[in-house]
Amino acid sequence: MSAETVADRGASRAVSGPIMGMVLFVASEAMFFAAFFGAYFTLRALNPTWPPKGIPHLEIRLASTLTIILVSSSFVLQAGVRSIRRGRIGAAMAWLAGTIVLGACFLALQAYDYSTLKFGIHDGVFGSLFYVMTGLHMAHVFGGVVFLTLVFAQGRQGMLTRNQHEPLEAGAIYWHFVDVVWLGLFTSFYLLTPR
């Protein structure tokens, strides 16, 4: 009954409700991952050698490729957001599709990475942290791909316009966040782990 009126009343203010909701959701997700990073550094400090004995060193080349894919996907998606803000719907849809493809590539490549690793989740605390943290991150990338695909489907039905494209803006905020979490993971597990 009241959705229209509610939306109208908000329209005059700077940040719309859905965007604010997404920012708060991302804040909550940030605390979720912060707990895992806290666990990572706590447990790392308690273990005299890192990575612990018996853990083969991680292949940084593949992880760097993953990083390049995900970071560039953020720029691609932001290009889409800039396009739609200027009313170029077709371009925005193309950038959005590109992001979805890059996200899917990331997932496929990381699944391949998992298959080549010589240690498992049960191989001590390093395996626990690595698989649970990257696994939960993968789940977030997957969720982002699904969300952006739904936004794409909305766009195909003509529901995204220059003035009405909050789903895309919100999706971009989430996607950038997932990207930043990956940078944290890449730093912790690859760059800061001696080889």
Next chain:
Amino acid sequence: MAVTEAPPRELAPEPGRWNRILAWLTTTDHKRIGILYLVNSFSFFAVGGIFALLMRTELARPGKQILAPHAYNQLFTLHGTLMIFLVIFPLLAGLGNYFVPLQIGALDMAFPRINALSFWLLPVGGLTILSGFLAKGGAAACGWTCYAPLSEQLGTGVDLWLVGLVIVGTASILGGINFIVTILRMRAPGMTMMRIPVFTWAVLATSLLVVLATPVLTAGLMMLFADRNLGSTFFDPRGGGAALLWQHVFWFFGHPEVYMLILGAWGVVTEIFSVFSGKPIFSYRGVVLSFLFITALSFSVWAHHMFATGAVELPFFSVTTELISIPTGVLFFVWLGTLWRGKLRFEPPMLFALGFMAMFLIGGINGVWAASPAMDFAIHDTYWVVSHLHYVLFGGTVFGVMAATYYWFPKMTGRMLSKRLGIWHFWLQLIGFNVAFFPMHLLGLRGMPRRIADYAPDRGWSFLNLVSTIGAFVIAISIAIFFVNVFLSLRKPRTAPADPWGGNTLEWATSSPPPPHNFDALPPIRSARPVYDARMAAASGGEE
């Protein structure tokens, strides 16, 4: 103004019984969802209360009465879990759902469908936790804190506990986001941030805590789940993990959690003191700043739950914890200042609010003692702690929720609760509560540990335990009177006026119960007390 433009409701023919039930099950109206929250919470309250009575019956005398030790462990675990996650917090969330949009002059919450989702996840999560009783090895039996390594070793009940809590936590995060966006974005014209009612401020502060602290618990629950089911070793030293890590993660959430459980009650009793002494709140700014100060500080105190581990920085966490008594003290002085020389009306909401203040004072002071490491080493994990937490959660929040229920029941249902039964309820609850929980202080000082099903007859604990059990049954009688009061009142005709108490805030500017669109018209909002202003203007001949 936008609210008055709502289209008139078409008068549909009287719907059938099934359609009415379906309308409740599929509703996205914040008022109906608020009532669903309350019904759900009071149902779990009855379950958790029965668990408590079973435990008190077991403890009434030394020796085994009715429960095997393992059954006792399951009961205290689920008593704590249900009361915290499915009773106290959702009671405040339900009141917030009903009254925050009304208090800020909004039509509904910002995201009505997410609102419905965050309600319906609650019974799902609660029943998941309870379903542990059907599992092999029974329900979770590791206490509501479920410390590792015990929680890594128990049966399937713990997995159900973990899954249920992730569901409940997700529900509260979604609800918290919804509240924040609602309060920041949906206020009526003129309703500036420094004019929103203190209860709404309390819900805003609570929601900030929920959004930032609950995901940390979710992370810990997932680590424990992975340890139990996937072979990881977060909390298992054999694989390089640390059992103490669980305590850090749990209490990083757990201490903000206690403020999530009390802020709403502080908000509502502050409002009730003002209304029932016929005076403005002594210092609105003092209340708001105290809420925000406590919200911020609550993230810095978690390890005071872990003094006895010997692995935390004692002075730091002791000092931050004691600092919290400053804003809390400010609240007490604001309440006293509000009551001072007011025209006090001892209606049931006021009685419960005064009971709240007295009981919360005891709970607060014994909390300050427990924040001192020297004291804490002596009383850690004794009945002193059980006494302290019940003085703040039952003596505090439950008294506050009862005050809120008597205060707002006419608004929600259009019917007044019986004053006579309300007074009986209040005195029995106050007396029963103190008889049940005050002796626990002494039991704690005499060294009785918590979470034991039995004790030796020669320890000097028997008499006080018997007294405490009698008190528990007096509480049960008082709660039964409350339920009878609600039941009888709901059968009466809807005769409550729009503003039975002479209120200050916007929920009293609409009919009881409010129409689906909340307001036909809003009074002008020029202060934190728009309804009071309108009443004064009308009394002085409508100059405004």
